[in-house]
Amino acid sequence: MEKRVFFEHRLTPYLLVAAQLAITLIFFIWPAAQAFYQSTITQDAFGLSTTFVGLANFERLFSDSLYLHSIEITLVFSALVAASSLSIALLLAAMADRVIRGSSVYKTLLIWPYALAPAISGVLWLLLFNPTIGIIAYALRQVGYSWNNFLSGTDAMILIVAAATWKQVSYNFLFFLAGLQFIPRSLIEAAAIDGASPFKRFWTIVFPLLSPTTFFLVVVNLVYAFFDTFGLVHTTTAGGPAHATEILVYKVYRDGFVGLDVGGSAAQSVVLMAIVVLLTAIQFRYVERKVVY
Amino acid sequence: MAEIELNGVTKAYPNGVVALQKVDLKVADREFLVVVGPSGCGKSTLLRLIAGLETLSGGHVLIGGRDVTRLEPAQRDIAMVFQNYALYPHMNVYNNMAYGLRNRKTPKPEIDRRVRETACILGLETMLERKPRQLSGGQRQRVAMGRAIVRSPAAFLFDEPLSNLDAKLRVQMRGEIKRLQRRLGTTGVYVTHDQAEAMTMGDQLAVLRDGRIEQKGSPLEIYRRPATAFVGGFIGSPAMNFLDGRIEEGGRKLRVAEMFSIVLPGAGLPEQEGRNLTVGIRPEHFKINGNAASVELPVELVEPLGGQTLIEVLFGKKIVTVSLDGAIAIKSGDRIPLSVDPAQLHLFSLENEVRLDCIAA
Amino acid sequence: MVEHRPWLTFIAHAVLIFGAFILAFPLWVAFVASTQSAVSFNQIPMSLLPGGHFIENYSAVLTRGVASAGAVPVVTMLMNSLIMAMMIAVGKIAISLLSAYAIVYFRFPFRKTIFWLIFITLMLPVEVRILPTYGVVASLGMLNSYAGLSIPLIASATATFLFRQYFLTVPEELLEAARLDGAGPWRFFRDILIPLSRTNIAALFVILFIYGWNQYLWPLLVTTDPNYYTIVMGIQRMVTVADATPQWQLVMATVILALLPPVIVVVGMQRLFIRGLVEIEK
Numbered sequence: 001m002e003k004r005v006f007f008e009h010r011l012t013p014y015l016l017v018a019a020q021l022a023i024t025l026i027f028f029i030w031p032a033a034q035a036f037y038q039s040t041i042t043q044d045a046f047g048l049s050t051t052f053v054g055l056a057n058f059e060r061l062f063s064d065s066l067y068l069h070s071i072e073i074t075l076v077f078s079a080l081v082a083a084s085s086l087s088i089a090l091l092l093a094a095m096a097d098r099v100i101r102g103s104s105v106y107k108t109l110l111i112w113p114y115a116l117a118p119a120i121s122g123v124l125w126l127l128l129f130n131p132t133i134g135i136i137a138y139a140l141r142q143v144g145y146s147w148n149n150f151l152s153g154t155d156a157m158i159l160i161v162a163a164a165t166w167k168q169v170s171y172n173f174l175f176f177l178a179g180l181q182f183i184p185r186s187l188i189e190a191a192a193i194d195g196a197s198p199f200k201r202f203w204t205i206v207f208p209l210l211s212p213t214t215f216f217l218v219v220v221n222l223v224y225a226f227f228d229t230f231g232l233v234h235t236t237t238a239g240g241p242a243h244a245t246e247i248l249v250y251k252v253y254r255d256g257f258v259g260l261d262v263g264g265s266a267a268q269s270v271v272l273m274a275i276v277v278l279l280t281a282i283q284f285r286y287v288e289r290k291v292v293y
Numbered sequence: 294m295a296e297i298e299l300n301g302v303t304k305a306y307p308n309g310v311v312a313l314q315k316v317d318l319k320v321a322d323r324e325f326l327v328v329v330g331p332s333g334c335g336k337s338t339l340l341r342l343i344a345g346l347e348t349l350s351g352g353h354v355l356i357g358g359r360d361v362t363r364l365e366p367a368q369r370d371i372a373m374v375f376q377n378y379a380l381y382p383h384m385n386v387y388n389n390m391a392y393g394l395r396n397r398k399t400p401k402p403e404i405d406r407r408v409r410e411t412a413c414i415l416g417l418e419t420m421l422e423r424k425p426r427q428l429s430g431g432q433r434q435r436v437a438m439g440r441a442i443v444r445s446p447a448a449f450l451f452d453e454p455l456s457n458l459d460a461k462l463r464v465q466m467r468g469e470i471k472r473l474q475r476r477l478g479t480t481g482v483y484v485t486h487d488q489a490e491a492m493t494m495g496d497q498l499a500v501l502r503d504g505r506i507e508q509k510g511s512p513l514e515i516y517r518r519p520a521t522a523f524v525g526g527f528i529g530s531p532a533m534n535f536l537d538g539r540i541e542e543g544g545r546k547l548r549v550a551e552m553f554s555i556v557l558p559g560a561g562l563p564e565q566e567g568r569n570l571t572v573g574i575r576p577e578h579f580k581i582n583g584n585a586a587s588v589e590l591p592v593e594l595v596e597p598l599g600g601q602t603l604i605e606v607l608f609g610k611k612i613v614t615v616s617l618d619g620a621i622a623i624k625s626g627d628r629i630p631l632s633v634d635p636a637q638l639h640l641f642s643l644e645n646e647v648r649l650d651c652i653a654a
Numbered sequence: 655m656v657e658h659r660p661w662l663t664f665i666a667h668a669v670l671i672f673g674a675f676i677l678a679f680p681l682w683v684a685f686v687a688s689t690q691s692a693v694s695f696n697q698i699p700m701s702l703l704p705g706g707h708f709i710e711n712y713s714a715v716l717t718r719g720v721a722s723a724g725a726v727p728v729v730t731m732l733m734n735s736l737i738m739a740m741m742i743a744v745g746k747i748a749i750s751l752l753s754a755y756a757i758v759y760f761r762f763p764f765r766k767t768i769f770w771l772i773f774i775t776l777m778l779p780v781e782v783r784i785l786p787t788y789g790v791v792a793s794l795g796m797l798n799s800y801a802g803l804s805i806p807l808i809a810s811a812t813a814t815f816l817f818r819q820y821f822l823t824v825p826e827e828l829l830e831a832a833r834l835d836g837a838g839p840w841r842f843f844r845d846i847l848i849p850l851s852r853t854n855i856a857a858l859f860v861i862l863f864i865y866g867w868n869q870y871l872w873p874l875l876v877t878t879d880p881n882y883y884t885i886v887m888g889i890q891r892m893v894t895v896a897d898a899t900p901q902w903q904l905v906m907a908t909v910i911l912a913l914l915p916p917v918i919v920v921v922g923m924q925r926l927f928i929r930g931l932v933e934i935e936k
Contacts, residue, residue, distance in 0.1 A: 005346065005826050006759050007839045016756035017768055019749040020809055027806035028775045031786035038786065092673045095666040102667075108921055109674035111928075115916035117868035117886045123893055123909050124680040127687060127902060135683060138699040166680065169673075171931075178932060198662060227781045231870030235890045249781045253871070256785040265785050272782035280777050346830050367836035379827035383849040392845070393835035440831075 032273065038266035057267035066243060067251070067268075074247045077161060078225035082218055085165040089172030090214075094202060096173075097180040107177075114170040118163070119231030125163035126236045129155075149237065153244025156237045160245055163236065164229050171224075172217050179213035180206065219283045226275065248272060295357030295370075295447035295480055296322045297343060302352035304338050304504075312338040314504040315352070320448075320497070325474050325481040327495030329488060331527070335504040336484045340450050343482060345369050357447050367396070372441035373450040377457060378433050380425040386412070386436050387421040390443045397444075411443040414473070431462050438470070442477065449474065451483040455490065467494055488528050492516070500524045520648050522641040525573045531603060533639070534613045538572035540565040547572065547638070550609045553588045558635050560652040570649065573639035576603065576616035579631045587632035592625050606631070681913075688712070688906035695902055711907045720892045720904050728908055731885040735867055736915070738803045738884055742866030743859050745808035751851070754817035755843055759829070776811040780872050788875050798879040807872060813858055816933055820854050821847065857930030860923050864916045885912040 039057050041050045061067050096106050113121070128136045129149055137147040149155040183206060191201045207214075230249045233239060239246035239254060246254070252272060256265030297320040304313040312335040320326045328336045341347045343354055345366035353362050361369045372393075380389050387408055394404045412418045415435045425433055434454060441449050451470070455463045471494050474481050485491055491498055492512045499509045500523075508520040512528075519525035525533045539548045544563030547555045549572055580587075593612065596603040600619045605612050606629070615631065623629060640649040683702070687695075690705040715728040756762075757769055780787060787806060796802030824847070832842045848855075873884045883891075889912060892905045920927050 003758055003826060005829050006761055009839055012839050013756040013760035013762040017753040020753040020772060021768060023809040024771055024775050027787060027790060028778045028809060031783045031790055032778050034786035035783050095669045098666040106670045112917050112921055113677055115864055115920040116913050117870060119870045119886050120909055120913050123889055124684050128680055128683060133695050133698060133700050135699055174928060227779050230781060235893055253784055269782050276777045276782060366833045373834050375827045377825060377827055379831040381846055396836035
């Protein structure tokens with residue numbers, strides 16, 4: 001879609017885009033290009049000499065068991081976060097769609113965690129799960145599970161999954177609710193006249209009609225779990241214990257900033273870029289499908 | 294106050310579509326010209342070219358004798374009323390009217406005086422503080438008019454301004470616009486696809502088709518002597534009937550649809566002897582219980598409108614619409630005798646659809 | 655609902671109340687912790703009822719900060735966060751409005767190219783270009799400054815697309831009417847387009863303010879001077895204390911202070927917030 005009428009000024013449009021363009025080029029395109037370049041070089045410890053090494057950094061990366069482990073961890077973490085936050089949110093949205101009285105109060109009570117930074121969510125759960133004083137850790141001890149997220153990799157993973165899920169439920173809830181309210185009432189009524197029970201109606205009519213929303217949310221949740229959870233990991237487990245929660249975005253930071261491995265970190269950046277491009281492409285396919293739908 | 298002149302105006306779009314083809318048109322000072330035609334005939338483009346909202350591919354536009362072809366819309370001293378009114382949704386009625394004056398650096402007291410004066414003319418005095426969405430369709434229409442009037446431009450341009458109103462309001466507003474234009478004496482160009490609007494409002498009418506002007510003249514001139522079959526069919530409601538005809542007996546007689554013959558007025562059309570042509574008869578020109586030349590036809594459908602009754606009769610293989618006085622009792626299945634005054638026949642050439650006039654005796 | 659089934663409605667309410675309770679529980683515990691004294695954390699399990707040290711703890715963090723986190727008063731960090739969030743939100747909106755205006759209302763060479771360049775930023779979050787971006791900011795001397803905290807983040811493909819999308823729905827006749835009324839590009843932008851975009855701007859502002867406030871990795875990279883710490887990243891230095899137990903009552907007081915502004919914005923401007931969220935993802 002394009003405008004039929006427009007201004008015929010030569011210089012003005014360039015003035016208008018100048019700021020956006022400058023920031024895009026200086027802080028986005030140029031660093032990204034550098035990441036590509038740096039991924040093909042190595043530097044000595046003092047950064048004095050650089051050597052072109054081609055794809056060696058990538059070869060090193062994909063033969064590094066820690067990196068492969070990090071990929072695995074990221075996939076497990078993302079899948080768990082997406083699955084749990086989506087199912088909890090869907091349940092809540094389906095219930096909120098049913099109730100009439102107090103629906104706006106419920107909405108308010110369920111959306112506020114969206115406002116929290118993942119890092120803050122991490123600290124909240126860190127206290128709850130704290131092996132000595134945490135309430136949940138205490139409750140688990142009472143039922144015979146000795147919780148310690150500082151020593152057990154599984155416990156640490158559960159901690160970050162819980163914190164990441166808890167924060168993301170609000171977002172998914174809002175979109176599921178909007179999706180549910182978008183479904184024409186007459187369809188539900190037709191199904192009811194056809195004798196379908198509320199439960200059956202949900203799975204045979206509502207859920208299939210909700211599939212565009214669900215698909216979209218899956219992608220968004222994956223992006224969230226992949227890239228937005230850096231702060232969460234940094235404040236709670238710092239990738240530990242023993243790399244058990246070292247997800248990709250955390251590793252790229254650690255190797256680059258703490259480990260000062262320029263080439264390796266840049267190669268990781270390039271891999272991450274490929275992941276974003278892939279997820280964005282999937283998302284845009286979805287947008288096209290929505291148009292057809 | 295100014296006259297508008299288009300000389301050889303052509304508009305071709307980059308995709309090759311030619312919207313207007315060498316149009317010459319003159320609107321006299323204080324005249325209200327209605328440009329009418331089916332959708333896609335180029336009438337809106339014509340108006341937008343006068344306004345300067347689109348650039349010409351060829352030709353010149355003159356307003357008040359000044360060549361404005363290369364001027365910005367704001368420099369042309371014209372005002373336009375849009376189909377969807379294009380009122381600024383976030384400004385109240387006052388500011389909608391004042392905006393153009395402010396941009397022209399008109400002094401504040403002057404703006405205030407003119408806005409209030411215009412509001413008074415349009416009966417909008419009590420609505421000045423309202424936003425467009427708080428107004429009815431008719432009121433919005435008036436604000437759009439007000440925005441044009443307040444600038445006292447050389448000319449008004451109207452782009453189908455009544456098409457978003459309901460039927461009753463449309464009739465009312467068309468009278469209002471006409472009265473207003475008379476009173477202000479400003480030159481106006483009004484674009485519409487509605488022939489009733491065109492007939493009732495225009496001092497002059499220009500019928501546009503496929504980017505060319507088919508005919509220009511006063512509404513009655515065009516109604517009485519349409520220059521082409523297209524104009525005949527477009528102007529007048531219900532629409533003109535078209536039948537096949539043939540000239541016989543040295544041009545003196547017209548054989549219609551192989552069913553009956555009519556003696557042509559004057560010397561007839563001797564040059565068309567033996568040739569086929571198109572016969573146009575307006576529904577209202579049929580007479581029932583006519584003279585010896587009448588022909589009996591079966592009634593297919595009766596549509597009583599109260600004052601008049603439209604009936605559809607089978608004329609050979611063709612359905613013909615006839616408009617009769619509402620008092621006449623007819624039911625479908627009846628056979629009625631119909632005749633036509635030869636002077637009210639419209640004859641058009643088959644080749645180029647151009648009007649053929651009988652030679653005076 | 656379609657038919658009357660009281661028990662289903664009852665279950666729905668029960669599930670929603672339970673859900674709201676689970677979501678609120680961590681916040682309640684944090685608040686309780688923020689009102690305890692240091693020694694009360696020796697009691698296990700910790701109390702679920704507020705203690706009596708509310709004023710003491712909050713005034714301590716607000717004015718003196720926490721020693722392990724460079725002893726920056728939380729007031730300073732709140733200010734820094736506010737400045738950063740405002741600069742990011744206002745900056746993103748401003749440059750996105752301008753560039754969307756150029757893209758929609760003008761035809762000029764490289765228009766498509768520029769559009770795609772802006773689009774690409776969608777695929778380049780800070781997380782994937784950490785080191786080189788840090789390098790650029792460092793070489794421009796923007797470390798430890800508000801400019802460094804905000805400017806690199808204010809390019810925005812989403813905001814640009816949102817405004818572009820909106821501008822495309824603005825009737826063309828408005829521009830034509832404005833031109834007949836003698837308005838040039840700047841006037842049209844200022845008098846017509848911006849006022850029309852008000853709701854969109856406000857909705858976007860809510861989302862972007864939260865986005866800016868919650869930045870974590872970026873302030874972590876570009877600030878080494880505690881006076882530029884933002885509150886969200888500052889908390890990390892309170893939690894991860896080498897060989898010591900964090901002072902939970904102070905950490906949690908800071909957490910509450912850090913989450914309050916964005917939560918107030920979301921709850922207080924719920925309608926705008928939901929609108930903004932849905933618009934952005936369209």
